[in-house]
Amino acid sequence: MSVPMDQRRLVLRAYRAGFQGTPSQAASELTRLAVKSRLIRPRTDIPGQTLTNWAASGKPPLWAALAAAEWLKKHDPDFEKFHM
Numbered sequence: 509m510s511v512p513m514d515q516r517r518l519v520l521r522a523y524r525a526g527f528q529g530t531p532s533q534a535a536s537e538l539t540r541l542a543v544k545s546r547l548i549r550p551r552t553d554i555p556g557q558t559l560t561n562w563a564a565s566g567k568p569p570l571w572a573a574l575a576a577a578e579w580l581k582k583h584d585p586d587f588e589k590f591h592m
Contacts (some may be wrong), residue, residue: 516573520563523576526584531556538575545578547571 527534536553543550548571562568580587 511570511573513567516568516570517563517565519573519576519580520559520568522584522587523579524559524563526580531560535559537579538572541578542571542575545575547574 523538524531524534527537529537532553532555535556535558538559539548539551539553542548554572558566559572562572577587
């Protein structure tokens, strides 16, 4: 599956905006979801600053965007309007 970087960043921005917690907590939850969904192998959490950078202008990996999309589907009723 190929998802352009711009769309990945948009999904991560929406995730960060909707997640009620610190960047560190958001990064921890994103990593947990990715492991649970078997998008990545168990690993230490990504740093909160990394998540912030990815959402702003970085090159987020596909697993991060997919995990963020999964979270948004459960927590944001308007997310279904967004197409990846």
